[in-house]
Amino acid sequence: xxxxxxxAMDIVLKSIQEVLPENSVRRxxxxxxFPGRVFLVAIGKAAWRMASAxxxxxxxxxxxxxxxxxxxxxxxxxxxxxxxxxxxxLPDHNTILATSKALEMVKDLSSSDTVLFLVSGGGxxxxxxxxxxxxxxxxxxxxxxxxxxxxxxxxxxxxxKRLSSVKGGRFAELIYPARVLSIVLSDVLGDRLDxxxxxPAYPDSSRTEDALAVVDRYxxxxxxxxxxxxxxxxxxxxxxxxxxxxxxxxxxxKKAREAAEERGYRTMVLTTTLDCExxxxxxxxxAMAREEVANNRPLVKPCxxxxxxxxxxxxxxxxxxxxxxxxxxxxAAGIAGLEGVVVISAGSDGTDGPxxxxxxxxxxxxxxxxxxxxxxxxxxxxxxxxxxxxSASGDLVKTGPTGxxxxxxxxxxxx
Numbered sequence: 001x002x003x004x005x006x007x008a009m010d011i012v013l014k015s016i017q018e019v020l021p022e023n024s025v026r027r028x029x030x031x032x033x034f035p036g037r038v039f040l041v042a043i044g045k046a047a048w049r050m051a052s053a054x055x056x057x058x059x060x061x062x063x064x065x066x067x068x069x070x071x072x073x074x075x076x077x078x079x080x081x082x083x084x085x086x087x088x089x090l091p092d093h094n095t096i097l098a099t100s101k102a103l104e105m106v107k108d109l110s111s112s113d114t115v116l117f118l119v120s121g122g123g124x125x126x127x128x129x130x131x132x133x134x135x136x137x138x139x140x141x142x143x144x145x146x147x148x149x150x151x152x153x154x155x156x157x158x159x160x161k162r163l164s165s166v167k168g169g170r171f172a173e174l175i176y177p178a179r180v181l182s183i184v185l186s187d188v189l190g191d192r193l194d195x196x197x198x199x200p201a202y203p204d205s206s207r208t209e210d211a212l213a214v215v216d217r218y219x220x221x222x223x224x225x226x227x228x229x230x231x232x233x234x235x236x237x238x239x240x241x242x243x244x245x246x247x248x249x250x251x252x253x254k255k256a257r258e259a260a261e262e263r264g265y266r267t268m269v270l271t272t273t274l275d276c277e278x279x280x281x282x283x284x285x286x287a288m289a290r291e292e293v294a295n296n297r298p299l300v301k302p303c304x305x306x307x308x309x310x311x312x313x314x315x316x317x318x319x320x321x322x323x324x325x326x327x328x329x330x331x332a333a334g335i336a337g338l339e340g341v342v343v344i345s346a347g348s349d350g351t352d353g354p355x356x357x358x359x360x361x362x363x364x365x366x367x368x369x370x371x372x373x374x375x376x377x378x379x380x381x382x383x384x385x386x387x388x389x390x391s392a393s394g395d396l397v398k399t400g401p402t403g404x405x406x407x408x409x410x411x412x413x414x415x
Contacts, residue, residue: 008344008361008413011259011304013399016348018255020404021046021120021185024246025053028183036112040065040081041102043127043197044120045349046185048074048083049403051118054183055079058116065116066102068095068126070351073401088125089147089354090140095128099166103129109178117171117180121187121349121405123197124157129165133225139163142222149218150314152275153188157198158206158214161234163226164198168234171200172241180241186248187349187405189273189309193243201241204234249308249407252348256409260304265413267304274309274410278326279381281311282343285327285412286334289341292414301340307410319385322353324408328360328395329386333377336367340415346397349405353387359397359408360390369393 038061042051047069055062055078065081067074070088077083084098106115130139142163146156161168172180182201184193193202211230215222222230250272257267270288274281288305291297299305311323321329324345331343346352346359370377373392380389390396 004340004342004413004415005361005363007263008342008411009397011256011263011411012344012346012409014259015252015256015409016402016404019247019252019348019406021050021246022053024185025050025118025183026057028244028246029054029057034061034114036110036114037063038114038116039063039106039109040116040118041106042067042118043123044185045070045073045088045122045401045405046120046403047118050120050183050185051081052078054116054118055081064105066098066105068098068102070122070126086126088122090143091125091128091136093136095126096136099127099129103174106175106178109175111177113178115175115178115180117182117201119182119197120185121197124160124167127166127197127200131163131165131229134163134229138223138226142220142226145220148315149220150312151214151218152312153310154192154195155214157195158211159230161198161204162211162230162232166200167198168194168204169199169202169238170235172238173235176240178240182241182243184243184245185405186245187407189249189275189407191245191248201238202243203236203238208233247404247406252406252409253306253308256306256411260306265302265304266299267306268299269306272308274307274311276311278311278313278323279330281410282327282330283334285343285410286331289335289338289343289412289414293338293341302415305412308407310407313384315384317383317385319380319383320353320355320388321384321386322347322355322357322359324352324359325357325386325390326381326384327410328362329377329381329389332362332366333381335362335364338364342413343410344397345408345410346399347408348402350399350402355387356398357387357396358399360386360395361397362395366393366395
């Protein structure tokens with residue numbers, strides 16, 4: 001079992017290594033000429049690495065820059081850039097401060113100037129200037145409601161962009177007539193550019209009625225003034241923006257498949273758009289494991305079944321965890337007692353909820369290890385306490401911040 005667990009961990013780490021943003025940014029900038037001054041704004045969990053690569057490429061051509069990333073994700077100074085760390089998944093005062101510094105840097109630009117806009121997952125929380133009449137406390141409250149009600153990332157950002165003066169294409173409008181070259185590391189299923197980081201430099205495809213439907217669907221509680229702001233339409237056309245996607249969950253799954261095949265596994269990428277409840281996804285993966293053990297299908301063993309995407313968790317308990325940890329713990333319940341089976345699920349950014357784990361790596365003995373410690377796996381799931389359960393069984397995955405963010409990776413290995 002130890003060999004199988006090592007394989008699972010190695011495949012995940014190799015896959016993440018292949019989607020680090022540095023090389024993608026270099027490729028996107030290769031051969032590009034800029035007629036005027038170049039300013040850099042980088043936002044998201046991968047902002048530091050993207051900005052560092054851009055700084056190496058541009059050298060003296062870069063006038064100055066502002067980098068805004070999550071706490072603990074900066075790796076030091078970068079040339080002429082100012083580095084800020086701020087709150088995620090909830091914005092904080094440093095979010096507002098850092099964004100104000102970025103906007104101050106890019107005001108009053110000419111049509112010959114270019115803003116190099118580097119975008120990665122987490123940008124919605126890290127890049128924010130609320131509309132007049134909206135407070136930081138309002139944003140924190142509505143974001144918290146959206147994160148705990150089970151809304152997906154598209155729905156979450158549909159609301160957030162309408163309460164912001166920089167989201168939903170409004171950042172590109174603010175810096176017009178300067179040009180925007182947007183290089184994007186996608187963390188949104190289907191690579192919806194108007195939803196990645198809430199689309200600060202991309203036309204918004206959603207409508208007022210879509211946003212109001214989200215409010216009704218999840219019973220969100222908003223002040224009357226905020227509901228009125230949701231009715232204001234976002235920009236639908238932007239003619240000063242060029243956008244390039246540099247990485248996505250599809251690439252992550254492709255690299256996982258290649259890494260598994262190198263280790264002798266027959267492989268299948270089952271989906272790159274997993275977006276159901278984390279607990280349900282864990283049950284599905286466990287069902288596939290049981291089918292493999294009993295009937296050697298859908299693949300002949302040894303095999304690796306790969307899923308990419310981003311599940312959701314409806315918080316009902318008071319425990320600690322994250323969607324990948326909950327998926328793994330749920331799978332552990334369904335593979336209890338099986339030999340030659342492991343399930344790993346991890347966030348490509350190295351974080352999974354408000355804790356230090358990236359996810360979980362479970363096997364057929366996880367259930368028994370928990371029972372020996374007096375922990376009921378189903379009670380832990382009901383309390384959304386996957387972190388403490390997996391910690392007790394020795395099944396947490398900890399990578400630290402990886403520097404990229406292209407959704408989550410789940411792998412079932414069977415031998």
